[in-house]
Amino acid sequence: MRMIGVKGILVLVVTTFLWTITLAGGGQPKPDVDVTCVFMESCILPCSHEGGIKEDMLWMKANMLIVIEYNYTRTSKDLPVSQQYINRTSLFEDQISKGNASLLLTGVDVQDEGKYTCAIRIGYGYLHQKINLKVEAPVGEVDIEQVGNRIICSSERIYPEPEITWSTSPSSNVTFNTTVQKTDQQLYNISSSLVLSDSVSGLVYSCNVSTRTNWRNATFCPPPCRNKAADVSCSVVGVLLIVAAAAAAAAA
The missing domain is CATH 2.60.40.10 (Immunoglobulins)
Structure with a gap:
């Protein structure tokens, strides 16, 4: 397992802090979207921008966990992700330039339940969409x-x-x-x-x-x-x- 040095940790903290400030002063938010995901199955959290995505974007959970990050100069695989989401999240990267910022989450767990934010950089601000994710394990055999x-x-x-x-x-x-x-x-x-x-x-x-x-x-x-x-x-x-x-x- 690759160790992250102190410098890497500081960069991650500062990056998260900057995202927080930018989100607070970004573009007008869209209405919240409710999504129900089935336990241990895959689920898509929708997010899009009609004008296309030409710069950066980020998915975060309410407690400031970085779920996945996209930078137009690097692939999402090169960017920091919280331990909980390693190898469980992906973007439709061939569709990002067309405005599809949706998140694919695999192996849904109960701890994944909560509020997520999709933030898309638009010029000097960020357009953000909030997703309320609820997990369900349906009643099986009685x-x-x-x-x-x-x-x-x-x-x-x-x-x-x-x-x-x-x-x-x-x-x-x-x-x-x-x-x-x-x-x-x-x-x-x-x-x-x-x-x-x-x-x-x-x-x-x-x-x-x-x-x-x-x-x-x-x-x-x-x-x-x-x-x-x-x-x-x-x-x-x-x-x-x-x-x-x-x-x-x-x-x-």
Whole structure:
């Protein structure tokens, strides 16, 4: 690993400071743009200038981390990048002169979430665009099973923090306990359980795991309703419900 000397560190600090001052007094900012990126996938943060880009440009995170920098006399590979983004960011360099300053971020991580600034040098000032990046690890498989006199519903590796809700058919009051654990990658595992009712039989239990943007559902029907017909009606998941709704809308 190449070591950066004290002189290099000072140059980086001074450069960042100058960028900060210039950004504060630069061109009129564009409206913020919200972008949602999927965990561990690639994502494009958009930024452009209709007049083309003929000088320098820079991508920074809100805490002043340099994500990537472009200088028309050097390639972006020659310029300093914060450790978090090494080998994970790139520009569409063959399109920069045409005004495309978008950033390609690969292997999106939860720690990438936050506000980014794209700064394009225009004469003596900088035109800047702010991007609010949100990370999402969608709800995947939802497991539901009976263990003793309890029904347990669980799902893993979700972001942001999910929640679980229960319902029954026919409708009845249920009490459940939910636990949420955070993984080393800042994702969430969630599990919830309820005690089977002794007074009411034939209930179909439905568990819904959701975040701010997506959800999945699983249902469970304990004995004695376990028969071929009940298996079909009790195996519905959230994805199938979405497909059915879309088909109904198309037929309307």
